[in-house]
Amino acid sequence: MKIVVCVKEVPDMESKFKIIGDSKIDESQIAFKMNDFDQYAVEAALQLKEKFGGEVMIVSAGPERVAKEVRQAFAMGADWGIQVQDPEVDAGDSFVVASALFGAIKTIGDVDLVLTGVQAEDDQAAVTGVMIADMMGVPHCTNVVKLDVDGKNMKVNRELEGGKNEVIEMAMPAVLSIQSGMNQPRYPTLPGIMKAKKKRLDVKKAAEVGCTAVGAAGSKTSFVKMFFPVSDHKAEIIQGDPKAAAATLVNKLKNEAKVL
Numbered sequence: 667m668k669i670v671v672c673v674k675e676v677p678d679m680e681s682k683f684k685i686i687g688d689s690k691i692d693e694s695q696i697a698f699k700m701n702d703f704d705q706y707a708v709e710a711a712l713q714l715k716e717k718f719g720g721e722v723m724i725v726s727a728g729p730e731r732v733a734k735e736v737r738q739a740f741a742m743g744a745d746w747g748i749q750v751q752d753p754e755v756d757a758g759d760s761f762v763v764a765s766a767l768f769g770a771i772k773t774i775g776d777v778d779l780v781l782t783g784v785q786a787e788d789d790q791a792a793v794t795g796v797m798i799a800d801m802m803g804v805p806h807c808t809n810v811v812k813l814d815v816d817g818k819n820m821k822v823n824r825e826l827e828g829g830k831n832e833v834i835e836m837a838m839p840a841v842l843s844i845q846s847g848m849n850q851p852r853y854p855t856l857p858g859i860m861k862a863k864k865k866r867l868d869v870k871k872a873a874e875v876g877c878t879a880v881g882a883a884g885s886k887t888s889f890v891k892m893f894f895p896v897s898d899h900k901a902e903i904i905q906g907d908p909k910a911a912a913a914t915l916v917n918k919l920k921n922e923a924k925v926l
Contacts, residue, residue, distance in 0.1 A: 667720035669711040670774060672767050672782045672794065673739055674701045675732045679787060688891045700735040703783025705851040707844040711781050712743045712852070714815065720778075721745040725770045727755050727763050733867060740862035741854030747865075748773065752872040754880035760789070761886040762879050764797035769875030771798070778818075780841040784809055792843070799841035806841040807834055811848050 677683070677696045684692040711722045724739045724747030726732050736747050748770040755766045771780060780802070785792035792808070799806030811831065812823035824832040825845050854862070872880050882888070904911045904918075919926045 667714060667718045667779070668723070668774070668777045669714060669720065669779045669781060670723045670725055670771050670777050671704070671707050671711045671739065671744065672780065672798070673704045673708065673724050673726045673735055674783070674786050674794075675699070675726070675728050675735045676701045676786055676788045685892055685894065688893060689889065691892070698731060698735075700738055701783050701786050701788075703785055703787070703844065703846055705783075706846055706848050707781040707783050708739045708742055708744065709849045709851040710813065710842075710844050711779070713849065714779070714813075715743070718815065723747055723774055723777075725767050725774075726750070727752075727766045727770075729753075729756060733869075736867055737862045737865070738854060740865045740867075741858040742852055743858065745865065746867065748868045748870060748875075750872060750875060750877070751869050752880070755872050755877065757881045758879070759885040759887045759889075760791050760793050761797060762877075762881070762884050764794045764801065765879045765884070766872055766875065766877045767794070768798050768801040769872070769877040770870065771802070773870075773875055776839070778838045780839075782841070782843050784843045784845045795841050795843040802839070802841065804839045804841060805836050806843070807836065808843040809845045810842045811845045813842070813848075 675698050678699050681696040684695065686692050715722050722744040724736050724744045726736050727750040730751060732749055736749055750766040750770055755762055771777065780798060782795035796806055796808065807822050807824055809825040810822055811825045814821040818838045820836055820838065822834045822836060822842065824834060826832050904914050906914065
């Protein structure tokens, strides 16, 4: 079985965020890591490899530092990978990134499965996997919490609202977006970390993987402004005895908030 896992580098949400102007984030105080949801996708791929054999390839896009996250997946047990390292891809939106990842997947050849995390921790767009499936022309399923494989056929449990599951039967090749909680991602072992340093990582430009949709021109969305939201709401403590405070509250709800 040939499985591709798309991995994204995201900021650690415990980092201090500072906006420069209205369009950039000061990265000097930000720590980066592998997207948590993608770790579940890597683990799902490794479990399938252990059960059915084959290989697990990691595909990612981003600056040079992203190699650290790719090699983390190598240390977990993935075999080799491709990193699309191109500023023109980094300057684009989710469509541009999906196009670059799709191009990288095409260079691998025929694959049985493409796995992604259900969403990224930073933008939470949850669209990359779906876009890749559309570009590949294969079926897809999101919010996957259980997967049973029988040959080229799969039974997939998809999480819905209210804790319910939708059970879908589908065939490979396909793209699946893995939800958190599907498994428990393994920790890289020391031998795995040592082996990861020697595993093959192909670094490509967008043009080398056939990706022509790059930068702002290739994006389907446009960036307007970045800012920290400011809340206009405030709490007010009403003083006085209970009867007077209740009367004041009713008056404010009627005449100020206008909810009564």
